[in-house]
Amino acid sequence: MSQTTTVTREKIENLIRRIFEIENARPTKTVEETIAGIDALMASTVEGWTNGKHCPNRSVEREFERGLFGALEDYHRKIERVIVEPPFASLEWRLTSVKHHLEILGCSIWEVNEAGMMARYWIYLDPAPFIKIGLI
Secondary structure, eight states: OOOOOSOOHHHHHHHHHHHHHHHHTGGGSOHHHHHHHHHTTEEEEEEEEETTEEEOSHHHHHHHHHHHHHHOTTOEEEEEEEEEETTEEEEEEEEEETTTTEEEEEEEEEEEOTTSOEEEEEEEEOOHHHHHTTOO
8 A cells, every 4th residue: 555755756766876885886985985875864863773683873774884895895786676655665785795605695674765765674684604703
């Protein structure tokens, strides 16, 4: 069932493009530049869940990102599939690092606010590859 919203498909697609551009620029940007770019696209009240574990704010997620982007200098995330139904988007993606022989398939659901920023997210992935390289 569709909700009435002022969040447009264009705003959601723009957010998806911008986040993936920022993340995939990691080989040429510092960890802190990458995180600052992501922060700029998040609502001040953003919250999320990863495999059901609640992440109440950006500061918690930033710590994981520091480890992730620090360990994976050649981080790359590719979109496999996207479904957009404003204010939501569902993304299937593949994260890779050649250096670490790493490939992770995952899925994210995003809720985007009227300003075109991430309001809430749900991430589902297999944590085993992260454990293998000592990220969690």
